[in-house]
Amino acid sequence: MTEDKGLPPAKGPLVYRQSIWTRLTHWVWAICLFFLLLSGLQIFNAHPTLYIGEQSGFEFDNAVLSIGAVNTPSGPRGQTTVFGQTFDTTGVLGMSGPAANPSFVGFPGAVTIPSFRDLATGRVVHFFFGWIFVAALFIWFLASFVNGHLRRDILPKGRDIIGLPRDAIDHVRLRLHHGRSYSPLQKLSYFAVFFVLFPLIILTGLTMSPGMDAAWPWLLDIFGGRQTARTIHFVVMVLLVLFFVVHIIMVLLAGPLNELRSMITGWYRTSPGTPREQGDKP
């Protein structure tokens, strides 16, 4: 390999950025979250109302979100009520499918596993992938603690907080810097996912288990009751879906082939000007 010594290199070095543990757990989570989301919506459809508190108000009102269908003079309509505000969501929520033969379900069959109403199967799928999801998280935390990924790339430090406004502006202007580690915004996002969203969705899931509530009654106290936990579980699901959307957009903007390569082989092409270190490839 010869390099033009007169000009700065057009490419930064190829660095080994993602360990086997990060790559493996990344794809395991991708599969798990797909099945957990779609089976979770199936489970939600069995009772498409969310409440605040220990119990569900049938003779009082503590619902914060409710999806259903109503009869109107012009025929049935799908309706979604959020904090007392009712929206017509015919075609998406509460009533969906072909006009001649609509189905009256919360989320449409297009986004549930199975596509038909089947709570039992939704639960089988959800709990299977729930175990895998938690096992992968456990492995990731252990490996990332040992190999320094947590300290190096995930836990935000003082300089990440200081560099945050500049990094936000860079992101808005789509000036994405491909460094050896993550940018401040990336660190904060992954920190939020691993230290807030993933633990929250696991613990609120466990709070819905009457067995776990006997073992760990503090679960009910920290989340404010089983039905609040169910609501938080749903909200965190929405946040994780938003994370996924932004994640995919950022991969596309940052260079999908390079990003995919780093998550498959571990090797990542950095921006020009990145200082070379031992172990890098040209």
Place this chain on the structure above:
Amino acid sequence: MSRLIVNRRKFLVGSAALGSSLALSGCNQFDFLGQRGNPVRQALEQANVLTYQAQRALIGDQVLAREYAASEIRQGQRPNGSTDPTTAEYVSLREANFEPYRLTIKGMVDREISFSLAELRNMPSRTQITRHDCVEGWSCIAKWTGTPLGPVLDQAGVKQGARYCVYHCYDNIQRSISGDILYYTSSDLVDAYHPQTILSYGLNDEVLPVSNGAPVRLRIERALGYKQPKYLHTIELVDDLSSIGRGKGGYWEDNGYDWYGGI
């Protein structure tokens, strides 16, 4: 500007259509998981065995489900499942105000015994305000009064080797041309002997109504609603569940729900 809006709208509609068709084709792909007995489904079901074993290892056998203050009873106990059994046997019992009712303990016991409602009510009772969690996702808090099951089982003398209690009920949960299917479910002996497991005959300080399982409903407070059989008449001790019903240990279990029901 209007061009831009139209373009954006077209873009949104287009991506929504693409997304939903992808999801649609994606999801029908997994409908086979709904087939009971499918080998892939059976593999996934093993996670439920793991959940059962993990919870049994983690949760002490005597650990209680949370009990609530009376102020938490804010509504009647929501009836679900069977609410008005129509079998001839149950209808005649109901008409007789459950006078002829007997709860029978049989199977792997030293002596088969049975109790009238009056006899059950005269035994030491337990009252608990607990949260009922339905598998559908809702919860309801109510006060349950009844006879702890453990001492009743001890009167019959559970034989060595017995592993499960099967709870047989009067209600025809499924009514079809080919005949009625009567509700049944089962638990291990840990749940059967749990201090909060009671043969309840009282609900919210009144006699247990028909819609909630009169004359006797079993409460297993650390499990979901389908493990709390209503209209209970016989408890059978067995060492194996495969010869009962369709072999999965309960009506809902035979229909694909997990047997443990603690999550």
